[in-house]
Amino acid sequence: MRFVLSRWSHAIALAAGLLATRPAFAQPPAAPKAPSGQANVTLPTVVEHVDAVYPPDKLAQGIDTTVEVLVTVERNGTVGDAQIAVSGGEAFDDAALAAVRRWRFSPATRDGVPIRARIRVPFHFAPEPHPPVPVPPGVPTDTTPPDAAPPPGPPAPAEKSPPADKPPPDKHPHSHGEQPAELDSGLALPHAVAEPGKPIEIHVQGRPNPPRRGASDFRLGRAVLDSAPRPTTADLLKSAPGFHVMRPEGDAVAQRVYLRGFDADHGQDIQFTVGGTIPINQPSHIHGQGYADLNVLIPETVRSVRVLEGVYDPHQGDFAVAGSVDFDLGVEERGVHATASYGSFNTKRLVAIFAPAGQSEETFGAAVVRTTDGFGDGVRGSISGGFTGQYRFELPGDLSALVHLSAYGARSSAAGVLRRDDIDRRIIAFYDAYPDTSARSQSAAATRTQASVSLQRTGDDNSEASFGLWGAYATYRSRLNFTGYTQRSRLRPTWAGRGDLIEQSNDDGGFGARASYRTRRYEAASWLKAQLTLGADAEAHSIEQAQNLLEAPQNETWDRRVDATVRSLRIGAFADALFTFSRWARLRGGLRADLISFDIDDRLGNQIPAFREETHFVGYRRTAAGIAWGPRATLEVDPLPSLRLFAAYGRGYRSPQARQLEEGEQAPFATVHSYEAGARVQYERARLSATLVAYETRLSYDLAFDAEEGRLERIGPTTRRGLVAYLQANPLTGFNASISATFVRATLDSPPPPTPENPTPPYVEGQSLPFVPPVVVRTDVSYRKTLGTFLGKPLVARAGYGATFLSPRPLPYAQEARPVFVVDASLGLRRDFVEVGVDATNLLNARYADTEYVFVSDWRTSDIPSYLPARHISAGSPLTILGNLTFHL
Numbered sequence: 057m058r059f060v061l062s063r064w065s066h067a068i069a070l071a072a073g074l075l076a077t078r079p080a081f082a083q084p085p086a087a088p089k090a091p092s093g094q095a096n097v098t099l100p101t102v103v104e105h106v107d108a109v110y111p112p113d114k115l116a117q118g119i120d121t122t123v124e125v126l127v128t129v130e131r132n133g134t135v136g137d138a139q140i141a142v143s144g145g146e147a148f149d150d151a152a153l154a155a156v157r158r159w160r161f162s163p164a165t166r167d168g169v170p171i172r173a174r175i176r177v178p179f180h181f182a183p184e185p186h187p188p189v190p191v192p193p194g195v196p197t198d199t200t201p202p203d204a205a206p207p208p209g210p211p212a213p214a215e216k217s218p219p220a221d222k223p224p225p226d227k228h229p230h231s232h233g234e235q236p237a238e239l240d241s242g243l244a245l246p247h248a249v250a251e252p253g254k255p256i257e258i259h260v261q262g263r264p265n266p267p268r269r270g271a272s273d274f275r276l277g278r279a280v281l282d283s284a285p286r287p288t289t290a291d292l293l294k295s296a297p298g299f300h301v302m303r304p305e306g307d308a309v310a311q312r313v314y315l316r317g318f319d320a321d322h323g324q325d326i327q328f329t330v331g332g333t334i335p336i337n338q339p340s341h342i343h344g345q346g347y348a349d350l351n352v353l354i355p356e357t358v359r360s361v362r363v364l365e366g367v368y369d370p371h372q373g374d375f376a377v378a379g380s381v382d383f384d385l386g387v388e389e390r391g392v393h394a395t396a397s398y399g400s401f402n403t404k405r406l407v408a409i410f411a412p413a414g415q416s417e418e419t420f421g422a423a424v425v426r427t428t429d430g431f432g433d434g435v436r437g438s439i440s441g442g443f444t445g446q447y448r449f450e451l452p453g454d455l456s457a458l459v460h461l462s463a464y465g466a467r468s469s470a471a472g473v474l475r476r477d478d479i480d481r482r483i484i485a486f487y488d489a490y491p492d493t494s495a496r497s498q499s500a501a502a503t504r505t506q507a508s509v510s511l512q513r514t515g516d517d518n519s520e521a522s523f524g525l526w527g528a529y530a531t532y533r534s535r536l537n538f539t540g541y542t543q544r545s546r547l548r549p550t551w552a553g554r555g556d557l558i559e560q561s562n563d564d565g566g567f568g569a570r571a572s573y574r575t576r577r578y579e580a581a582s583w584l585k586a587q588l589t590l591g592a593d594a595e596a597h598s599i600e601q602a603q604n605l606l607e608a609p610q611n612e613t614w615d616r617r618v619d620a621t622v623r624s625l626r627i628g629a630f631a632d633a634l635f636t637f638s639r640w641a642r643l644r645g646g647l648r649a650d651l652i653s654f655d656i657d658d659r660l661g662n663q664i665p666a667f668r669e670e671t672h673f674v675g676y677r678r679t680a681a682g683i684a685w686g687p688r689a690t691l692e693v694d695p696l697p698s699l700r701l702f703a704a705y706g707r708g709y710r711s712p713q714a715r716q717l718e719e720g721e722q723a724p725f726a727t728v729h730s731y732e733a734g735a736r737v738q739y740e741r742a743r744l745s746a747t748l749v750a751y752e753t754r755l756s757y758d759l760a761f762d763a764e765e766g767r768l769e770r771i772g773p774t775t776r777r778g779l780v781a782y783l784q785a786n787p788l789t790g791f792n793a794s795i796s797a798t799f800v801r802a803t804l805d806s807p808p809p810p811t812p813e814n815p816t817p818p819y820v821e822g823q824s825l826p827f828v829p830p831v832v833v834r835t836d837v838s839y840r841k842t843l844g845t846f847l848g849k850p851l852v853a854r855a856g857y858g859a860t861f862l863s864p865r866p867l868p869y870a871q872e873a874r875p876v877f878v879v880d881a882s883l884g885l886r887r888d889f890v891e892v893g894v895d896a897t898n899l900l901n902a903r904y905a906d907t908e909y910v911f912v913s914d915w916r917t918s919d920i921p922s923y924l925p926a927r928h929i930s931a932g933s934p935l936t937i938l939g940n941l942t943f944h945l
Contacts, residue, residue, distance in 0.1 A: 100129045100161040100173060108155035108179050111147035115183060121145060123152040124178045130516055131170040131454065133161045137518040140639055141176060143697065149639060152179040166414060169450075172514070269644065270690045270704035271734025271749045272297075272365035272379070272780065278388065279792045281358065283838035284858030284880040285895035285938075289353040293381065294860060295836050296363040297782045298798035300829070304906040304930035306468035307428075307438035308500035309534060310349040312907065316365055316751070317776035317800035318378035319827045321768060323348030324710065324759055327372055327380035331460065333524040333570055334508050335595065337375045340622050340654075340714040342562040342601040343532065344768050345759060346375040352464040352504045354444050356395075356407060357422045359386035365780070366730045366751060367708030368688045370630035370646040371572075373593065376708045377728045377755065385446060385460075386417035392945040397895075399938035403428040416448035418458060430469070431934055432487040435496055438468030456512045463505045470498040472537055475913060476927040483917050486903060487931050490915055492540070494555035497608035500534035517576035527567040535559050535606060538928070540915040543605055545615040548666045554607040554614045561602045568595030577634075589632040589646075596625045599714075619659040622714045626652045645689030652723060653681040654714045682723025684709035702734045702749075716770065727756040734780075743787050749780040758804075760826070761909070771808040774825055777801050790840040795833075802828045824866040827873075827907070831863035849888040857881040857899075865908070869925050873908040878932070884940075891942040898935050905929035 121144035128137040138156050140149050156177055164173035280295050290311040293299045298316030303309075310322040318325045322344040328336040330353065341347035364372065365379040372380045387393075390413040397405040407424040411417075423443045430436025442464040451457055471489035478484045489495050510524035537557045545551035572591030579585050603618035630648040637643070661676020688706035695701065710726040717723060734749035753776045759768040778800030786792045802825040824830075838856030845851060862876040879900050884893030909928045914921040 097171075098165045100133070100164045100175060102159060103133065103162055104158075104160040106155045106158040108151045108181070110181055110183065111151055114145075114147055118183045119145070119148075120180075120182045121148055122178055122180045123148050124176055125152050125156050126174055127156055127159075127177050128172065128174050128518070129161045129163055130514075131163050131172055132516075133163045134516050135159055135161075136172070136514060136516050142178075143639060144179075144181060146638060148179075148181050151181070152177075155179070166416075268692075269364055269368045270366060270732055271702040271736055271747050272704075272732060272751070274363045274365070274782070276361040276363065278359065279786070279838065280794055280836055281355075281361070282854075283792065283794075283836040283856040285882050285897055286355045287897065288351060289355045289358060289383070290350045292355060292358055292361055293363065294834060294858060295794065296361070296365075296381075297780050297796035297834070298365065298778075298800075298832050299363070299834075300832055300860060300862060302906040302932070305534070305536065306436065306470040306500050307351075307440060308466040308468040308502045309343070309470075310347055310351070314829065314832070315378040316780060316798050316832075317753070317778055317802040317825075317828055319760075319825070320346075320378055321759070321761065322346070323375065324768065325375065325377040327374065327376040329380070329382045330462075330506075331385060331458070331508070331510070332371075332382055333510050334460070334506055334526045334528065335373075335568070338530060338562070338564050338566075338599075339374065339597060339624055339626075339711055340599055340601075341532070341564070342560045342603060342618065343534065345713050346710065347532075347562075349464075349502060349504060349530070349532075351440070351466060351502075352442065352462050352506065353383060353385070354407065354422050354424050354442055356393075356409060357385050357387060357420065357444050358383050359388065359417065360384045366704065366732055366753070367686070367706040367728060368645070368690050368704040368730065368732075369706075370632040370648045370686070370688050371591065372688075372706075372708060373628050373648070373650060374626060374652075374709065374711050377710050377726065378753070385420075385444065387411040387420040387422075388417055389944065390415070393942065394945075395940055395942040397938045397940045399895075400936040401429045401431050403936070403938060405938070418446050418448040421445040431936070432471055432931070433485075433489060435469050435471045435489045435498075438466060440464070440466035440468075451511075454513055454515075458508075458510045458512075460508045460510075461506070463503075465501075465503040467501040468499065470500060470534075470536060471495075471931070472498050473909065473913075473928040473930050475915065475917070476929060478915065478917050479929070487934065490540075490917075492555075492915060493608045494537050494540070494557045495915070497557055497606075497611070498536050500532075500536070502530070502532045504528065504530040515576070518574075519576045520574040521572070523569070523571045525567075525569050529565045530563075532562040533560070535611070538909075539911065539913040542912060542914050543615070545605070546617070546663060546665065547615060550666075551614055554605070557606040557608055557611075559602075559604045559606050559611070559613075561600075563600045564597055565599075566595055566597040568593065583638040585636040587634040589634075590630070591632070592627070592629045594625070594627045596623075598623050616660055618715070620661075620715055621657040621659075623655040624652060624711075624714060626650060626711070640694050642692045643689065644692075645687070648686040648688065650684045650686075650709070651681065652684075652711050652725075653679070654717060654723065655679050656714050656717065658715060678717065678719035680714075680717040680719070680721045680723050682712075682725055684711075684725045684727070698738050698740075700736045700738075702732070702736070704730075704732050706730045713768070724757070726758070729754045742785070744785045745783070747780070747782040749782075750778075751780070752777045758825070760808075772804055772806040775803050775805055788839075791838070793835075793837045795835045798832045800828070800830055802830075826866055826868050826910075829862040829865045831861070833861040835859045846887055852886045854884045854886075854893075855882070867908060867927065868910040871910055871927060873905065876902070876904045876932075878902055878904065886942075886944075889944045891940075891944065893940040893942070895938045895940065896935065898933055901935035902932075903934070904932045906932040 123144035124142035126139045126141045127135055130136040135157050138153050143149050163170040274296050276295055281292050286292050290301045294301055300314040302312045304312060312322060313320045315326055320326050323337050324344055324346040328348045336348045337346040362382045367376045387409055390411045393409040395407050405426040409420060409422040411420040425441040427439045428437060444462045447459045449457055472495055474484055479486055484490060506528035508524055508526035512522045514520045535557050539556045541553050541555055543556045570593040572589060574589040575587055577585050577587045599622040601618060601620055604613045605615040607614050628650040630646060632646040635643040656678050658676040660674060663674055664670050686707045690704040693701045708728045712723050730753045732749055732751035736747045738745045755774045758771050758774045760771045762769040778798060780798050782796045784794045803822050804825055836858045840854045843851045843853050857879060859879045864875050865873040867873055878898050880897045881899050882895045884891055907930045910925045912923055912925055
């Protein structure tokens with residue numbers, strides 16, 4: 057039996073080394089390089105190899121099979137990790153792993169500097185010898201990153217491999233070693249298959265890709281993210297199943313997000329992080345618990361997004377109730393890129409990106425500025441700007457370091473809400489704002505600056521240690537009026553009718569650290585392997601917040617509601633284990649525990665109304681603490697090569713709003729129990745995958761928006777049951793499509809807690825949660841194609857669209873919001889370094905409400921004010937068109 061070369065092994069030119077009897081190349085061939093204008097990346101080449109032995113006990117069966125192994129090549133050329141990508145049977149898998157772990161390589165390099173990389177090595181096992189198959193002519197050796205436009209100019213000619221000598225006879229049958237067709241970054245990039253006439257894709261390994269947790273662990277790469285216009289970073293999330301994003305309060309306020317049955321408002325039920333290190337959620341924020349302003353990130357610098365729906369990973373911490381989102385930042389196409397945009401409503405946007413060639417994709421600098429007059433009658437104008445910079449570099453001792461800095465600032469005007477009956481009576485136009493002075497004084501301003509440094513070291517035995525430090529400072533001030541003229545002063549009850557313009561301010565300084573260690577993989581038995589990860593994280597916040605009622609237009613304070621200082625400390629620790637059973641089943645999971653302590657100085661607590669005799673000084677100082685425990689587990693079973701079954705359970709938590717705590721109270725964390733079962737089918741040849749998930753989540757208490765206070769208030773326990781279907785396909789080169797549908801029933805399980813104002817809150821058993829759409833459907837399609845050449849340069853066209861459908865949403869008082877159907881689309885044409893394009897959001901110019909509420913208001917549009925709850929809307933943006941001109945230098 058012979059160890060021979062596959063006909064597609066030209067990528068690293070293994071022919072000379074693998075077909076020779078000596079263990080090393082006599083003259084190692086030159087490895088292919090990246091296209092002009094990109095980083096000069098070379099592939100690993102084999103220096104020493106060990107033949108895989110055909111399992112003797114399988115000889116009688118005469119099995120002919122292929123095993124594909126994912127191999128991590130370290131900077132010193134050793135094999136750091138080897139995992140089965142495509143199984144050929146347990147005995148053949150073991151033979152392939154045993155052989156490849158003894159191989160040695162000349163490592164991959166970027167501009168001559170050794171880097172870690174992952175390659176795919178197929179082994180073909182045959183009971184009879186096969187003659188060597190020569191490398192077919194005409195197969196290009198150029199390389200290009202996935203989802204990128206083809207490099208300028210005609211394809212480079214193929215490098216011819218040296219003739220292969222027939223190896224001498226061997227007494228043992230061997231596998232046929234094939235050179236991989238890809239380097240895998242572990243960043244959810246598309247699978248690369250070497251085919252005649254198509255370039256081989258090289259993905260240099262960056263931040264390690266965490267293992268999947270259940271069927272609802274979705275990874276969105278640039279192929280999906282580029283399918284439709286993404287005005288903000290939050291809009292990237294629309295492509296995740298069950299996700300929807302709205303912006304009812306202007307550009308300087310965090311977007312409102314929904315995730316498979318959770319009205320997460322501004323982030324209360326979703327944990328947001330950057331690079332797995334920096335938390336974006338702000339605890340005990342005056343405008344919403346877990347407030348997460350994603351505008352601090354520039355959408356063009358997001359390389360991929362991981363959306364984990366549910367809470368099944370011990371790494372998930374505070375606010376991971378509906379799930380968690382992690383943004384991985386990086387710029388694939390190196391060089392200088394500048395885009396100028398102009399369009400509807402006098403919108404201007406300029407973004408510039410510097411990604412030096414020869415550096416990691418995670419090394420870049422980017423800046424953006426934007427101004428707009430906004431749609432409607434001129435009360436939605438905004439101005440904003442931001443910067444993001446990162447630098448990845450190597451340190452002695454195989455350490456890799458990443459430094460991150462981001463800053464963002466914005467100010468915008470807001471139109472507020474309109475009563476539906478006023479729109480129907482044509483008292484006010486759908487896209488306008490009330491002419492009232494208080495309504496036209498609404499605005500918001502926000503800033504955020506964050507920085508981090510992280511270190512990572514991966515051992516040759518696949519162990520890994522990481523450590524990160526971060527700090528952030530954020531300010532927020534808004535003036536919003538939801539109810540018109542209904543409020544009365546709490547301090548002086550005779551003061552009323554001055555306008556319900558609520559001023560909120562929140563200044564938050566926070567810092568923290570994260571550390572983790574992953575052991576090597578232990579082989580407890582031939583059928584059982586185990587690996588353990590231990591980690592801890594901590595964060596501290598000092599928060600100054602206030603809430604007042606203002607009288608427009610001079611913004612005179614006529615009532616004070618909040619004046620407080622909150623200091624919090626959270627310390628979390630977790631253990632996460634992986635057990636692999638004969639490669640057909642995997643069990644992941646562990647335990648997480650978090651301690652959170654609060655120190656609250658509520659300077660307006662125990663307030664004394666004017667009509668009462670003073671018996672004490674105003675103020676209420678208190679402390680509270682609590683511990684949240686969270687077991688999580690995920691089971692994966694592979695009954696068929698293309699089918700994977702999942703089952704998962706997790707317990708997560710959301711920290712409480714600090715000012716709602718009493719002295720010495722055991723902090724009442726909102727606890728969620730999450731269950732799911734699902735299946736994923738993958739067809740590699742058709743490049744098609746389909747996922748189906750059934751889930752249930754039970755939350756101990758929920759939060760709902762209170763229009764009178766302009767913030768979230770506590771309601772009772774809730775349950776969500778639903779189904780998620782997700783389909784991805786890229787059957788053609790340059791074509792990507794995905795569609796998802798989420799069906800959910802969200803119910804309130806018991807009445808909200810009574811209050812002095814509402815001692816018997818209304819409740820009907822099994823009533824639907826307000827504002828939650830039972831059905832969310834999303835479709836993304838994109839296509840990129842080279843049309844030919846123009847003046848000697850390739851002309852590359854792209855087109856894409858994204859469509860979202862929301863079913864009617866239940867509202868309080870047995871009302872229902874209207875359905876929403878919005879389509880966004882983009883077109884582009886690139887020749888060499890110049891690209892022109894056009895983006896259209898709400899292409900069909902649908903008139904829809906971003907959000908709908910039901911509450912009591914008085915906007916003085918009638919002689920006799922009504923004190924019955926009425927429907928209110930915040931208008932969604934009409935058709936918006938932006939023209940773009942981009943230079944790639």
